[in-house]
Amino acid sequence: xxxxxxxxxxxxxxxxxxxxxxxxxxxxxxxxxxxxxxxxxxxxxxxxxxxxxxxxxxxxxxxxxxxxxxxxxxxxxxxxxxxxxxxxxxxxxxxxxxxxxxxxxxxxxxxxxxxxxxxxxxxxxxxxxxxxxxxxxxxxxxxxxxxxxxxx
Numbered sequence: 001x002x003x004x005x006x007x008x009x010x011x012x013x014x015x016x017x018x019x020x021x022x023x024x025x026x027x028x029x030x031x032x033x034x035x036x037x038x039x040x041x042x043x044x045x046x047x048x049x050x051x052x053x054x055x056x057x058x059x060x061x062x063x064x065x066x067x068x069x070x071x072x073x074x075x076x077x078x079x080x081x082x083x084x085x086x087x088x089x090x091x092x093x094x095x096x097x098x099x100x101x102x103x104x105x106x107x108x109x110x111x112x113x114x115x116x117x118x119x120x121x122x123x124x125x126x127x128x129x130x131x132x133x134x135x136x137x138x139x140x141x142x143x144x145x146x147x148x149x150x151x152x
Contacts, residue, residue, distance in 0.1 A: 049096040049125040
């Protein structure tokens with residue numbers, strides 16, 4: 001015990017630090033599952049800006065290479081927005097080819113995915129974002145007021 005009356009950390013029994021509830025789900029057999037075996041997939045969206053000098057076939061080839069890193073069973077929704085002007089010049093270019101992709105994947109696959117995109121010289125910029133779960137649409141105030149007036 002210290003002079004101020006507070007016990008040292010190693011003097012406190014280890015049982016007082018034990019969790020009071022189970023953090024990991026129970027398996028059908030009654031034991032806990034190993035935390036490393038639990039994979040949680042999340043929904044992501046990535047925006048690619050490719051060099052505008054690339055042909056669409058070359059862009060599709062690169063997209064196939066990138067999305068193959070996510071896994072075989074990963075469903076990827078791809079939207080080609082085409083050539084658009086950039087907000088500011090990047091690498092002495094005023095235009096870029098925009099592609100938006102959405103997919104669900106385990107976060108453990110993302111570091112390699114991002115590394116390969118960064119090394120590709122055809123990609124001018126990219127942004128990978130975790131998509132939030134959509135909240136239920138709120139009723140506009142005007143609709144609620146009209147409904148109250150009709151009841152009266």
